[in-house]
Amino acid sequence: MANRYAVILAAGQGTRMKSKLYKVLHPVLGRPMVQHVIDQLKPTNLDKLVTVVGFGADMVKDHIGQTSEFVIQEEQLGTGHAVLQAEELLKDKDGTTIVVCGDTPLITNNTYQALFEHHEKTGAKATILTAQAPDPTGYGRVVRNEQKEVERIVEHKDATEEERAITEINTGTYCFDNKALFEALKDVSNDNVQGEYYLPDVIEILKQKQQKVSAYLTPTFEETLGINDRVALAQAEQIMKKRINERHMRNGATLIDPDNTYIGPDVTIESDVVIYPGSIITGESIIHSNAEIGPHTEITDCVVGEKTVVKQSVATNSKIGARVQVGPYAHIRPQAAIGNDAKIGNFVEVKKSAIGNNSKVSHLSYIGDADVGNNVNVGCGTITVNYDGRHKYLTTIEDDAFIGCNSNLIAPVTVGKGAYVAAGSTINKDVPKDSLSIARARQTNKEGYAQKLKNRQKD
Template sequence: MTNYAIILAAGKGTRMKSNLPKVLHKVSGITMLEHVFRSVSAISPAKNITVIGHKAESVREVLQGKSEFALQTEQLGTGHAVMMAQEELAGLDGQTLVIAGDTPLITGESLQNLVDFHVNHKNVATILTATAEDPFGYGRIIRNQNGEVVKIIEQKDASEFEQQIKEINTGTYIFDNKRLFDALKDLNTNNAQGEYYLTDLISIFRQNGEKVGAFTLHEFEESLGVNDRAALAIVEDVMRRRINKKHMLNGVSFQNPKATYIDVDVEIAPDVIIEANVTLKGQTKISSGAVLTNGSYIVDSLIGENAVITNSMIESSKVERNVTVGPYAHLRPDSTLKKGAHVGNFVEVKASRLGENSKAGHLTYIGNAEVGSDVNFGAGTILANYDGQNKYTTVIGNNVFIGSNSTLIAPVELGDNALTAAGSVIAEDVPADAVAIARSHQVNKEGYARKKAHHPSQQ
């Protein structure tokens, strides 16, 4: 039988106190809406309808080309939100999953199990439930003496007895599609919120003698939704533990997983060692044998085999095998360090390519440069690539030695085996095998320092 899905993503999320729509807040690198969409994809829906409302265009952009959309201009409750998908789904055979866009922890496996349970039990509706130690704020699952679901009662409408029930509604359901849209016509707003509750459908089905079931999650944490920043932090913590555990089971060593922050799309090979306070974000890939020491921060970058990154920041760059970076180095976007290269403390590389076994040990800026192999940068070297209006390229050949405190003013080219004397300002090309000396002539004033020391103004 065909599956369909409706993701509810129209709400503002007032308690988030944010200009950003609630479902666009990120958890481990991607929006909550994207987490939900990925989980929903596990049931392979023939149609996926995302209901949008508040800042609809911003929400649409996240799933553009992946989902169809229905616009809810007024937020009049969950039942009303599902009504917005009527044009796309009403009258179709199959079953429809309804899920909130602020529940990023629900897994695809759990949703597939929910669908299987629903189909096997021939239910008209099945609720995804969970058991909560503290059920305050959740809708409660009301069952009869036979264990059958009779209705869902919201917190504000629940009696004192009903509030003691620990089985709660996660806000995720699966319905017979045709019956869903038939029954939506019977909803009303006779409740504490004055809204169309999707949960009221359960009572409607029961009154018609139709079969309603409930499938309970194994892990309560999967059910967690996000209504405020405190809940967002809790969900982030759960997701981080889940991600780190996956990597550990795949052969990655963590010094302190509680203090390691890895986005959901990061790829890490076995035999990588990660110390505490490491952050890996975006589309980063870490190859086997790499070591990431305390404090390293890596975004959208590729780290090669056996590379060692020591307390450094790397952005949108490529680090090849056996490279060492840091401590306190910064690779800015579009940088490449070839095999065996080294950049040390307080070195910044930006939009540059550093050849094999080339080294910049300390206190150096390399910007917009093409650097060959076996090049050595002395301390304090600056590649002056910007004249205030335009940026220019520096080209450095193989086996070049850059003396300490040299400044290379781009555009400039240094040939193979060239050498610059310490303290030189190089503004013209240096031929291969040449030594460039560009500094002021030294003048010694004999006895001047002694005279200055005894000057009255110094006493």
């Protein structure tokens, strides 16, 4: 197999996005569009990846990191000029170079692989990735001769009426013989209205030299969508969302309403998971078999165990065990670890805490910076008081303990194994195992006093 190289064009500012964020960093399903391009190119066995950066170069470099080498296009003088910036890294190499725009996140690995293979099989000096457009207005048309060979690419504004009737369009993605590419780029002129050096001019130059130019027709037009504004960004979101949701459904997950279910590209979902409408699952979340998510639930970078139910809740960067009941309206904050068969009920917040197997925090409680053992019952309204204004402290509740309603556990403090804390207590000292701790004011009843108050109000 020939050596393979890739050049990603990511230097544009994207003025039509009307954003301070550089265009290729705008996310599609939570991942910057240029990262989608890189991720789909990776499996094609590239020998070198070069990204052309310009506006926001440092931000783009920081995001991509060591995945790519970089060259800078100081002035935005067209796509041909952009590719020419990679000359020092690639010009003397034998093999195939694919040129891809950083704002085309929907092109799949299968399409890239098929384009490479078609190019290498035909022995062409250039191969254009084309598509059949329902409405080709604004796109460059691919003009073929009677033998169906590519003759040229004509831009919409320069096309005749007959040429404008052509629906096969240039997607802006190409494979080139690497040496032929950089030789031809030297002959590209900027003698046009924009005063720019256009990459498609390489096709005409190669044809003039009697070099073979081919085209590979992608199966779906929507895959080639380039994102130039927020409307196209939203379209890409919908296409990507549909693609991902269908993959999970074909792999055995049930999405009750796929149009209203948002699943990120790095999420793993096992079979027989049921996801209800309004659910958002992102990051590197893993949802194990027979779990139920939603409705209206947000899960980010979490592991959710089998047969666990998370409804109308938010969970972030946490591990939730098997057969757990979460919600409704619970908030699992980062670094929480919920054991098997546990319950985190309505209006419960858990942060940086471990909740043991079979333990229950059923409602209206805050558990932060705590280590809660197995078979613990935490009553309604309980708070681990973990912060003194400067430092966070740990609350430890050992196995089989029972915390009564409306209790304050002022850390650092330990409630021993099997101990009871009476309802309404404020605990600021350790509770020994198997003890009952009561820390509240003694009740005093003043008989008839309420009537005296009523009489005063009448006077």
